Amino acid sequence: MFAIHLVCTKCGERYSLANKIYKCSKCGSPLDVVYDYEGIREVVEDNDAWFREAPRVWKYWMFLPVSNLRKVVSLNEGGTRLYRLKRLEKDLGFSQLYVKNEGENPTGAFKDRGSSVEITKALEFHARKVVVASTGNMAASISAYGAKAGLEVNIVVPEGTPIGKLVQAMAYGAKIKVFGKAYDEALAESERMAAEEGYHLTGNYHFRVEGQKTTAFEILDQLHFNTPDWIVVPIGAGTHLRAIWKGINEFYKLGLIDELPKIAGVQVEGYDAVVRAWRENKPIEKIRKKVPTVATAIAVKAPVDGANVINAINESHGYLGSVSNEETMEAGLMLGREGLFVEPSSATALALAKHMREEGIIDQGESVVVVATGNGLKDIKTWESAMSKE
Numbered sequence: 001m002f003a004i005h006l007v008c009t010k011c012g013e014r015y016s017l018a019n020k021i022y023k024c025s026k027c028g029s030p031l032d033v034v035y036d037y038e039g040i041r042e043v044v045e046d047n048d049a050w051f052r053e054a055p056r057v058w059k060y061w062m063f064l065p066v067s068n069l070r071k072v073v074s075l076n077e078g079g080t081r082l083y084r085l086k087r088l089e090k091d092l093g094f095s096q097l098y099v100k101n102e103g104e105n106p107t108g109a110f111k112d113r114g115s116s117v118e119i120t121k122a123l124e125f126h127a128r129k130v131v132v133a134s135t136g137n138m139a140a141s142i143s144a145y146g147a148k149a150g151l152e153v154n155i156v157v158p159e160g161t162p163i164g165k166l167v168q169a170m171a172y173g174a175k176i177k178v179f180g181k182a183y184d185e186a187l188a189e190s191e192r193m194a195a196e197e198g199y200h201l202t203g204n205y206h207f208r209v210e211g212q213k214t215t216a217f218e219i220l221d222q223l224h225f226n227t228p229d230w231i232v233v234p235i236g237a238g239t240h241l242r243a244i245w246k247g248i249n250e251f252y253k254l255g256l257i258d259e260l261p262k263i264a265g266v267q268v269e270g271y272d273a274v275v276r277a278w279r280e281n282k283p284i285e286k287i288r289k290k291v292p293t294v295a296t297a298i299a300v301k302a303p304v305d306g307a308n309v310i311n312a313i314n315e316s317h318g319y320l321g322s323v324s325n326e327e328t329m330e331a332g333l334m335l336g337r338e339g340l341f342v343e344p345s346s347a348t349a350l351a352l353a354k355h356m357r358e359e360g361i362i363d364q365g366e367s368v369v370v371v372a373t374g375n376g377l378k379d380i381k382t383w384e385s386a387m388s389k390e
């Protein structure tokens with residue numbers, strides 16, 4: 001294993017990897033896993049067999065914090081396809097437009113990359129029962145991987161979580177607790193259960209980031225180690241965007257790519273705390289009101305990795321924007337006409353890319369990868385109501 005320790009993303013405090021913590025005990029900020037990159041370089045440099053291997057999460061084992069690869073809990077996550085949308089790219093004026101279709105993961109969402117790492121780590125920590133707060137996709141994912149590992153899985157979801165996602169978690173044998181009106185309240189409850197009732201906490205913490213960064217590895221690998229101009233990512237907790245930026249920088253550090261892309265993050269109207277903070281150059285303020293949204297998977301009032309998202313956007317000279325419910329559904333149907341059915345939260349990425357092109361933020365001739373995080377079958381109800389309005 002090339003992971004060496006944990007470091008706080010804000011104050012820089014270091015912790016041992018053996019330490020079962022979820023955030024910095026000094027300042028409360030998210031933690032990050034640090035690696036011995038020279039060690040990784042020795043494994044991947046001039047390793048033709050590795051370069052030829054098909055992309056999947058555990059191809060990148062040297063970038064993951066797992067000590068015994070024989071004990072990995074896997075359902076063959078990752079290896080999702082990168083589709084080029086030739087008709088749409090022409091219509092919208094991009095040189096190349098790709099969709100990384102994360103809905104092809106085992107439970108239908110990008111979360112499986114992180115869950116494989118998190119549940120493997122839970123076994124390393126000898127956990128018997130795990131808890132996770134979720135807007136739905138993480139619930140299904142942790143439930144599947146927990147089931148595979150033989151663990152008891154407890155899910156905390158806010159009221160209004162799409163029933164399809166809960167049914168999926170229940171089918172994997174999870175116990176469901178409905179708590180609070182929004183994700184943030186469910187999250188606080190899961191952290192309380194971990195602290196007071198002995199559950200192993202999973203969710204948007206550092207080990208998940210490590211699994212999620214393989215989205216970036218795969219995109220770059222599938223583009224034959226060429227960097228696209230832009231990668232557009234939906235922001236729920238912000239952990240996926242943060243992870244993608246980390247993965248890109250790791251490949252860059254090792255010389256596997258020559259350039260860095262610009263990263264764009266998208267929130268949905270009404271849940272745009274990070275976009276506002278970035279525009280106004282102010283600290284992130286939690287959203288107070290609950291508003292109706294088609295993008296339930298990213299309806300987060302106070303994204304835990306919001307500050308890390310803003311750092312990634314600034315470092316990459318990228319962009320943050322929000323899109324309306326109407327723009328989201330329109331973009332979803334555009335993807336449908338290319339043969340891709342994604343959940344509304346995923347369609348926000350194309351909606352923002354389209355908007356950025358119209359505003360000239362993305363230049364004509366630039367290449368764009370949009371990350372579609374989940375399968376459309378995850379949220380049939382929202383699609384059904386949008387279609388019945390037409």
Ligand SMILES: [Zn+2]
Pocket residue numbers: 008009010011012013024025026027028029
């Ligand atoms: Zn700290």
